[in-house]
Amino acid sequence: MSIELQCCTKKFKKDIILDKINFTIPTGIFQLTGRNGAGKSTLLKMITGLDKDYSGNIISNKKVILYLNVDPIGVHPFTIRENLEILWNTFNISPSRKQITKINDFFDGKLDVSYSKASTGMKAKLGLSLIFVKDWEIILIDETLSSLDSRSIEMVAEKLVQIKDKATIIYVSHSLVNKHLDDNSSNILIKRGSLLWENTLS
DSSP states (O other): EEEEEEEEEEEEETTTEEEEEEEESSSSEEEEETTTSSHHHHHHHHHHHOOSSSEEEEEOOOOOOOEESOOOOOOOOOBHHHHHHHHHHTTTTTOOOOHHHHHHHHTTOTTTTTTGGOHHHHHHHHHHHGGGEEEEEEEESSGGGGGGHHHHHHHHHHHHHHHHTTTTTEEEEEOOOOHHHTTTEEEEEETEEEEEEEEOOO
């Protein structure tokens, strides 16, 4: 068992996001789909514990969680490199030389660019770079991939597929097109208060 929702109900005023849901999300890669406002972001926040305004229980045997959304996490007026060091210190990460080389490649060698002058995609890479330097048990990605170029998405996809037998990875993306990630993902649909499996990997 990885993430188990037990009789979970979540409401926004009169709108029912989840209606007495019993659902288990195992280890692997899962794309969370559904119309705008269906509750995709809300569900991810519930799993992280950021949203506790619901009835029922969410039980997980995994505690090392990385949660990313579209909100920037960088700090002015530091460079990308300095922001990375802040993140590593925050999560008590000591990257190996190989991992640092991977990060440099992920940022196309532009680690000394000021965060204030960095592109939207480069800012999004700050949080995503954490998947290369720490063993996360749960990774939740809410639209963070949408602003990346195809090469960077492929690097992220390659890493996620590499760790899919050890972690539960759930991502939301309206515009992502990556065959590697798609081929290794199962789809979970949130619709009218229910969670449904759309397909299962063979």
